[in-house]
């Protein structure tokens with residue numbers, strides 16, 4: 159193992175959240191440690207899910223282990239202390255992270271990669287009666303509960319709110335899992351715009367639109383949910399849909415404490431960082447993945463960016479700890495999205511192009527499995 163010597167003695171760097179970027183940074187730290195630096199990881203889970211494989215897990219293509227990273231092990235290999243706890247606030251005056259179940263943890267440098275969750279606060283009743291796709295562990299508990307009692311459920315109805323890539327992928331993969339198990343079930347997909355997947359080119363949306371119809375998913379477009387009640391959603395058009403389960407897969411949002419802790423944020427409350435992945439207001443704080451917005455280079459909240467930021471994050475943390483100049487990171491303008499359709503096929507979306515075939519599922523499967531197993535090889 160190589161060691162990078164950092165002149166400052168006994169600095170404490172805290173990784174908050176074991177998202178994709180920090181999992182990579184920890185893996186790199188396991189190979190090239192920082193001397194004279196204490197490192198800690200705070201995570202509210204031991205096993206962090208890899209979102210790219212989550213729909214495949216729902217469909218039954220992957221086991222739990224195959225799509226989760228063991229953060230405790232990763233921290234151990236990186237020589238970092240592991241705190242299983244949830245951050246609930248940040249005190250930037252005293253440089254402390256406020257934790258739900260333990261005393262505050264002080265830091266000299268902080269790196270935040272806590273992801274995002276669908277916004278359940280903007281619609282009346284959603285926080286009480288809808289099940290957000292994130293935090294993933296809570297969603298998976300509900301999903302496992304459905305599967306465990308599947309034979310006793312008659313006319314199961316699931317409604318998914320949100321017609322972006324996550325919502326559509328979820329609908330198709332739920333279909334794939336339920337179809338062989340029960341004869342009669344209904345999946346509804348409700349989306350506020352007139353086209354699904356508005357962040358992709360029209361061909362991608364058209365392919366998935368046809369697939370949803372083929373699988374008899376009831377598609378409700380241009381329907382804005384204004385209230386969620388127990389087992390029911392109400393849309394502004396007057397449409398009411400009764401449902402056993404309401405899954406919430408709407409736009410990503412940050413936790414309120416991030417918005418209020420004093421870090422400069424964008425208009426939605428995500429931490430504004432520069433191209434060094436460093437907070438524009440607090441130079442000892444870094445942020446990556448969904449929770450960060452790069453000033454002047456906004457990009458979609460997608461795991462592919464969180465992954466790409468892992469190495470630049472590690473490099474810049476190494477550099478700041480050893481008083482070297484930081485290196486800029488620029489997100490790529492065009493990126494390949496591989497969207498699984500629940501039938502071991504995938505759609506490749508690249509700029510204005512779209513391709514749909516089993517080949518792209520194999521590519522996606524290969525890339526995703528490689529990503530996960532890269533954390534087990536050390």
Ligand SMILES: Cc1cc2nc3c(=O)[nH]c(=O)nc-3n(C[C@H](O)[C@H](O)[C@H](O)COP(=O)(O)OP(=O)(O)OC[C@H]3O[C@@H](n4cnc5c(N)ncnc54)[C@H](O)[C@@H]3O)c2cc1C
Nearest residue numbers: 175177178202206209245272273324447448460461462464
């Ligand atoms: C169904 C679905 C499918 C998707 N598929 C894809 C895809 O195929 N490709 C793609 O690019 N994107 C995909 N996305 C988007 C992707 O999920 C996110 O962009 C990605 O997970 C963001 O990664 P991250 O590293 O920022 O955070 P995350 O992967 O969300 O990790 C954050 C980590 O921080 C932890 N954490 C959160 N809050 C706290 C706290 N307060 N204290 C301590 N720990 C905390 C979490 O438990 C988690 O371990 C999908 C999203 C959904 C909903």
